[in-house]
């Protein structure tokens with residue numbers, strides 16, 4: 275019998291709290307493939323709730339606020355003392371609508387701080403030999419919002435687009451260390467966030483949004499499957515990419 279694809283590997287997953295849609299699915303998929311996880315989010319009880327659902331043993335909790343940007347590198351160095359990481363998945367993000375007529379500098383900081391600056395600092399931490407093993411992978415959970423204009427979502431979209439751009443530069447800089455960097459761009463997946471979005475949009479706009487997904491809305495598990503692939507040896511020659519996982523949303 276072949277060993278599970280991620281057996282013996284150690285990954286940090288941000289946005290791992292139990293009430294996330296995609297973060298939870300990523301944790302369950304990676305653990306199901308044999309990985310040992312360090313779960314990051316702000317609420318320890320929600321991280322513990324995720325841990326209770328995971329296959330395997332030895333998953334750790336790392337309660338931490340990623341807006342503490344200057345502390346991210348020392349935090350990862352401390353976590354890597356137990357063992358260096360085989361990768362990081364940055365799923366935590368600041369989401370929402372920010373119409374231009376009410377957009378504020380504080381909102382710019384909220385979107386850019388978590389969605390972009392924290393990601394850059396996670397990449398910086400992974401450039402340290404004691405933090406990341408050669409062959410390690412970084413996967414940023416972006417959004418199709420990075421690829422196109424969206425009314426009312428200027429700040430969210432721009433923060434994800436900045437991260438998509440950074441993915442390419444970081445991939446070039448980390449390649450000599452054998453570290454790969456990729457960006458997954460989901461469209462709308464079924465779950466709590468989608469329900470919130472539909473409640474705000476109303477029936478007609480919701481139907482229009484659904485119709486923009488030729489294969490229908492996705493499931494958090496569809497995104498998790500792409501993440502597991504990108505972290506695995508099967509993706510050893512893939513870096514610097516933006517991978518839409520969107521049921522055809524960005525094809526139209």
Ligand SMILES: NC(=O)c1ccc[n+]([C@@H]2O[C@H](COP(=O)([O-])OP(=O)(O)OC[C@H]3O[C@@H](n4cnc5c(N)ncnc54)[C@H](OP(=O)(O)O)[C@@H]3O)[C@@H](O)[C@H]2O)c1
Pocket residue numbers: 288289290291292293294295296297298314315316317320338339340341364365366367368369388415416417418459460461462463464465467468
């Ligand atoms: N859901 C969708 O339809 C969809 C579509 C496209 C892209 N995406 C992207 O997919 C990713 C996951 O989305 P999701 O909807 O599953 O996530 P979510 O429900 O918004 O969960 C966000 C997670 O991030 C954590 N978090 C928030 N602020 C944090 C901070 N300052 N420090 C540390 N952790 C923090 C939260 O836990 P705590 O509150 O415990 O910290 C939570 O677990 C995001 O990057 C999102 O942009 C989602």
